[in-house]
Amino acid sequence: MTGAQQRLTGRIHVALPPAEAFRLFTPRGEQDWVHGWHPEFPAMVDDDTEPGTVFETSAHGQQTVWLVTDCQPGQRISYARVTPGDQAGTVTVAITGAGQHSEVEVTYQLTPLASSADRGLRDFADGYAAYLRSWQDAIAACIDRSVR
Numbered sequence: 001m002t003g004a005q006q007r008l009t010g011r012i013h014v015a016l017p018p019a020e021a022f023r024l025f026t027p028r029g030e031q032d033w034v035h036g037w038h039p040e041f042p043a044m045v046d047d048d049t050e051p052g053t054v055f056e057t058s059a060h061g062q063q064t065v066w067l068v069t070d071c072q073p074g075q076r077i078s079y080a081r082v083t084p085g086d087q088a089g090t091v092t093v094a095i096t097g098a099g100q101h102s103e104v105e106v107t108y109q110l111t112p113l114a115s116s117a118d119r120g121l122r123d124f125a126d127g128y129a130a131y132l133r134s135w136q137d138a139i140a141a142c143i144d145r146s147v148r
Contacts, residue, residue: 003121006108010105012135014101014102017102018095022077026077036059040055040056049068052068053067063083066079067079067080070092078092086117088111089110090108094107108128
């Protein structure tokens with residue numbers, strides 16, 4: 001038996017209006033600010049935000065399969081994700097305007113797939129606020145580089 005499902009929600013601020021901030025949370029757009037993020041698409045797609053789009057990533061020695069489940073351009077994108085033998089769940093990014101900036105709510109809902117994954121998922125939950133701060137910092141640095 002594995003441990004409990006974790007539902008984690010937090011918010012970050014992005015110094016771009018929603019229509020521009022949205023791109024940063026798409027499969028290809030994350031490459032601009034996530035070190036080592038290189039999505040691979042088993043079927044070539046023009047629009048990587050189209051529901052049904054499948055892509056894979058490799059990080060920390062693990063392959064993760066992602067599926068775009070919902071997209072409202074400029075407002076929201078949701079993914080299902082499975083890291084075989086580790087965890088499965090969803091990630092939803094919801095963006096709302098705050099003047100010329102955006103408030104971004106990020107929700108992970110994850111379930112460990114093996115008892116060996118329990119500890120890693122608990123550690124992820126314990127560090128979730130710091131994890132999102134690292135997103136905010138990386139995005140701010142990306143935006144700073146683009147305006148230079």
